[in-house]
Amino acid sequence: MRDYGPILDVIRRHDRFLLTSHLFPDGDGIGSALVLAGALRRLGKDVRIWMPSPSPARYAFLDPTGEIRHWQSGMRGSELADRQVLIVLDCSAWDRLDGFGKMLAPLPLVRVCIDHHKSASTFADVALLDVTAPATAELVYEMMIETAGAELDLTMAQAVYAALVTETGGFQYSNTSARVLHLAARMLEHGVSADRVNMELNQRNPAHHIRFLACALQTLELGASGKMAWVAVGPDIFRETGASAEDTVTLAGYPRSIDGVELALMFFEDFPNSVKISFRSKSWLDVSELARQFGGGGHERAAGALLRMPLAEAVQRVTTAGAAALAESP
Ligand SMILES: [Mn+2]
Known part of the structure; x- marks a missing residue:
């Protein structure tokens, strides 16, 4: 108790x-x-x-x-x-x-x-x-x-x-x-x-939320032999669709839902050089450890971090660390 x-x-x-x-x-x-x-x-x-x-x-x-x-x-x-x-x-x-x-x-x-x-x-x-x-x-x-x-x-x-x-x-x-x-x-x-x-x-999403998802999901990439998938959303997508940080909440669930993916990442840069990252894992990877490498934290299956750098650089660094973490597969 x-x-x-x-x-x-x-x-x-x-x-x-x-x-x-x-x-x-x-x-x-x-x-x-x-x-x-x-x-x-x-x-x-x-x-x-x-x-x-x-x-x-x-x-x-x-x-x-x-x-x-x-x-x-x-x-x-x-x-x-x-x-x-x-x-x-x-x-x-x-x-x-x-x-x-x-x-x-x-x-x-x-x-x-x-x-x-x-x-x-x-x-x-x-x-x-x-x-x-x-x-x-x-x-x-x-x-x-x-x-x-x-x-x-x-x-x-x-x-x-x-x-x-x-x-x-x-x-x-x-x-x-x-x-x-x-x-x-x-x-x-x-x-x-x-x-x-x-x-x-x-069941009360504004239409712009679905338009945002459509654009954001276009950025999908896979790595680590299909065990990692990510989407990376820049300020242009927010501008074009009228979306905000709130619209990103469920986004990481899509790359995670891909067969064979263990680690899903969602990057979004809503202000220049301020990249928020969501880490999600499917069954064994402790993403709170991964997030902590970048000054963040969270739970085993869901964590977050904030990096002060351009979007492309954040994607490069975090996917490299993600692939390394996946290499220690059980
Ligand atoms: Mn909670």
């Missing part, structure tokens, strides 16, 4: 909380924050959720009252001056809070971290890090609902369910355990509609 005592102790001793997640928050970061916010309010706490960047539109249905706000450059911390505790969810690297982290840094907040990513160190005063958790929302659920006994409402249940769907690729990845399905079933018992969540998350 995980030890939630230290975090529950911080919660007991304080009243005003600020919740956040990483830059480009995903279903788990947003879901975790909404579940935790709901549970803290049940315990009589005052809670605000601020994200380092806007939440993708497809998650808006999780937040019916629109309580999630996002930091914008130029903002000062005065609005958050009364906060006592900062809880960072689904993220254990302070630099992934980006400019928001810089604004928060001088505030005298107790820093709490709840996460399931592999990480070498944490900024937190109190942390709960467990890489065996399928989602951060599972940790939050276990802590607040199962351990602290807070009541679950439909908004919270929907947030947990959406986080599980996001993190398990719709209950398909290797982290889809019996526990995950039991938990998901409990959320359905609470009134969550699986169909509605699927509609909101997957």
Whole structure:
């Protein structure tokens, strides 16, 4: 059993909380924050959720009252001056809070971290890090609902369910355990509609998203005797299709789906000399190790990194390292 005592102790001793997640928050970061916010309010706490960047539109249905706000450059911390505790969810690297982290840094907040990513160190005063958790929302659920006994409402249940769907690729990845399905079933018992969540998350793409995919997939290349595949998207494709970083989220799944591919890479340069890389593996390669070679991190089957160099150079370096990692095949 995980030890939630230290975090529950911080919660007991304080009243005003600020919740956040990483830059480009995903279903788990947003879901975790909404579940935790709901549970803290049940315990009589005052809670605000601020994200380092806007939440993708497809998650808006999780937040019916629109309580999630996002930091914008130029903002000062005065609005958050009364906060006592900062809880960072689904993220254990302070630099992934980006400019928001810089604004928060001088505030005298107790820093709490709840996460399931592999990480070498944490900024937190109190942390709960467990890489065996399928989602951060599972940790939050276990802590607040199962351990602290807070009541679950439909908004919270929907947030947990959406986080599980996001993190398990719709209950398909290797982290889809019996526990995950039991938990998901409990959320359905609470009134969550699986169909509605699927509609909101997957069936509301803008047309430009599909145009972007069509262009991006044209860049497909294979290497390492067919064990590696990648796509590399430059600023021109973003310009021509009107796409943004949000549109790249599912892109790496396509090269990974090719028969025989173990390592899939997705490169995108949305600003000159700033190349974001997604690493995905199919069955054995630990891509968090590979990402770490480039200053990034993540999970065994999904990781990310950011390289400050031209796109072609980033592709060259990372595919070379990828081929070397694949050469150590089991
Ligand atoms: Mn997560």
